[in-house]
Amino acid sequence: MKIATWNINGIRTFRCAIKKTLDALDADIICVQETKVTRDLLDERTAIVDGYNSYFSFSRGRSGYSGVATYCKESATPFAAEEGLTGLLTNHEGAIGCYGDHSEFTDEELQLLDKEGRAVITQHRVQCSDKTQSSTVTVINVYCPRADPEKPERKQFKLQFYKLLQSRAEAILKKGSHVIVLGDVNTSHRPIDHCDPSEINDFEDNPGRKWLNGFLRDDKASESTTDVLHGGQFVDTFRYFHPTRTGAFTCWSTLTGARQTNYGTRIDYIFADYQLTREQFAEADIMPEVEGSDHCPVWGALRCSVLPSSRPPPLSTCYLPEFAGKQQKLSRFFVKVDQKSRDALPGSQEEAERRENINTPAAGNSSGTKRTMSIESAVPKTKKAKTVKAPSKPQGNLLAFFKPKNQLSSPKDSVNAPPIKDGLFKPDRPELVRDVLPQIDNTPDDIAAPDKQERTQTEVFRTQTSNPRGSKGASLLFWKSVLHGPPPPPACKVHGEPCVLRTVKKEGPNMGRQFFVCSRPQGHAANPDARCNFFVWVDRGK
Numbered sequence: 079m080k081i082a083t084w085n086i087n088g089i090r091t092f093r094c095a096i097k098k099t100l101d102a103l104d105a106d107i108i109c110v111q112e113t114k115v116t117r118d119l120l121d122e123r124t125a126i127v128d129g130y131n132s133y134f135s136f137s138r139g140r141s142g143y144s145g146v147a148t149y150c151k152e153s154a155t156p157f158a159a160e161e162g163l164t165g166l167l168t169n170h171e172g173a174i175g176c177y178g179d180h181s182e183f184t185d186e187e188l189q190l191l192d193k194e195g196r197a198v199i200t201q202h203r204v205q206c207s208d209k210t211q212s213s214t215v216t217v218i219n220v221y222c223p224r225a226d227p228e229k230p231e232r233k234q235f236k237l238q239f240y241k242l243l244q245s246r247a248e249a250i251l252k253k254g255s256h257v258i259v260l261g262d263v264n265t266s267h268r269p270i271d272h273c274d275p276s277e278i279n280d281f282e283d284n285p286g287r288k289w290l291n292g293f294l295r296d297d298k299a300s301e302s303t304t305d306v307l308h309g310g311q312f313v314d315t316f317r318y319f320h321p322t323r324t325g326a327f328t329c330w331s332t333l334t335g336a337r338q339t340n341y342g343t344r345i346d347y348i349f350a351d352y353q354l355t356r357e358q359f360a361e362a363d364i365m366p367e368v369e370g371s372d373h374c375p376v377w378g379a380l381r382c383s384v385l386p387s388s389r390p391p392p393l394s395t396c397y398l399p400e401f402a403g404k405q406q407k408l409s410r411f412f413v414k415v416d417q418k419s420r421d422a423l424p425g426s427q428e429e430a431e432r433r434e435n436i437n438t439p440a441a442g443n444s445s446g447t448k449r450t451m452s453i454e455s456a457v458p459k460t461k462k463a464k465t466v467k468a469p470s471k472p473q474g475n476l477l478a479f480f481k482p483k484n485q486l487s488s489p490k491d492s493v494n495a496p497p498i499k500d501g502l503f504k505p506d507r508p509e510l511v512r513d514v515l516p517q518i519d520n521t522p523d524d525i526a527a528p529d530k531q532e533r534t535q536t537e538v539f540r541t542q543t544s545n546p547r548g549s550k551g552a553s554l555l556f557w558k559s560v561l562h563g564p565p566p567p568p569a570c571k572v573h574g575e576p577c578v579l580r581t582v583k584k585e586g587p588n589m590g591r592q593f594f595v596c597s598r599p600q601g602h603a604a605n606p607d608a609r610c611n612f613f614v615w616v617d618r619g620k
Contacts, residue, residue: 087372112144120134134161135197159174161198178242201216201217260348273340327366346374348362360379571610
């Protein structure tokens with residue numbers, strides 16, 4: 079039996095290649111996080127994949143945010159499945175139960191903790207070679223919240239989610255089922271799991287790390303043969319097999335290109351109860367070579383084999399009416415969004431750095447390259463664009479709108495004046511040009527002829543009609559005088575290479591300001607190939 083987890087940063091990125099992606103991971107149970115899809119946007123090719131059955135949890139109140147999904151091969155079909163951790167989202171048979179102690183949570187907190195679509199639980203029967211009877215393994219797929227330093231309520235929300243997750247996992251374990259908790263936990267545990275822990279103030283005092291210390295069994299205890307527990311009841315399976323490996327990161331900042339220098343953190347895990355880890359786990363590792371997201375997959379292999387259920391549990395997407403061939407009610411297409419709760423939800427995880435794991439400049443804009451997929455994604459065909467018939471009359475020159483209106487001295491002049499087109503006289507009656515021009519204000523010199531201050535309208539007309547490029551050059555000079563382009567990039571002091579221009583997106587006094595930084599990817603200060611600390615603001619006047 080093989081399991082895998084991957085924060086995919088948007089499931090619609092895969093498009094038609096989702097089956098190729100799942101097959102390439104080569105696992106019986108595949109858990110993905112940050113799907114960024116809601117129920118109304120879930121399409122059939124994502125929900126119904128040949129050879130798999132899937133289980134989704136959606137964010138309520140905000141589109142394109144959070145969300146998790148578990149794909150199980152038909153040979154690993156679970157016999158029970160649930161959405162969420164509280165049990166409040168479960169109203170069908172095939173529920174797992176064992177919800178733990180909720181006395182520390184208010185009813186409102188429990189509803190909010192499950193409202194963002196952060197957990198899917200599946201329960202499987204497995205057969206171990208050294209046992210005559212089958213046992214159960216419960217897989218909890220989670221996408222833990224990010225703690226935003228600027229929003230204290232999100233720090234508390236994250237800690238409450240951790241407590242709820244631990245309560246549910248331990249309750250299921252106590253009931254007799256083995257438990258695997260996997261996904262994006264959003265906290266690097268030890269200094270070895272962080273690219274530069276010395277840059278983090280009070281690294282060990284981080285509340286998320288303190289929770290992990292209590293949730294996980296001590297590393298030394300994991301290597302012993304005693305059954306006496308030291309710490310929590312779960313084991314970090316990667317560290318169980320690779321206790322001293324350095325540079326084993328699963329997440330990198332795309333804002334700074336940190337993946338090129340492996341300047342990241344390990345925040346994606348497969349946790350399993352100690353007995354299951356010691357008796358059945360054969361290996362666990364990461365897959366940093368797989369691209370397509372700012373995270374990489376993590377996998378684990380067990381010696382036991384999974385026994386498929388005869389049919390998927392009710393939570394499976396194959397039973398959704400839009401995919402089961404059932405006629406839907408009209409009200410299904412009118413989804414009411416709670417504006418209050420939508421405004422209260424934080425932004426997407428990729429909008430800001432995981433500040434408790436990586437320190438990045440407060441001012442920054444994405445300058446990285448486009449995502450590349452290790453597995454080719456087929457591009458869906460778009461509808462044929464409609465052909466718009468071009469207008470019969472050519473449009474005027476944009477410069478004409480910046481020229482003053484021609485004012486004639488008398489009604490008689492207006493009758494005899496030649497026709498005007500695009501801000502210039504149409505030469506239908508050239509003999510009238512000489513008589514009318516003295517009565518008309520000249521075109522501003524800085525627009526019509528910036529190189530010469532004394533030119534008549536007739537000369538401008540003759541120049542532009544005899545040399546079409548003259549008007550184009552005038553337009554170019556005009557727009558350059560109005561719209562200042564970006565300043566030339568300076569060279570960084572260390573590498574002598576042209577810097578990159580970025581814009582501050584973070585709200586505050588510097589929002590919208592531009593600055594130059596070294597163009598190389600972020601990395602450790604001792605890495606000569608990494609970005610140097612060159613930084614300079616762009617003068618607002620330039």
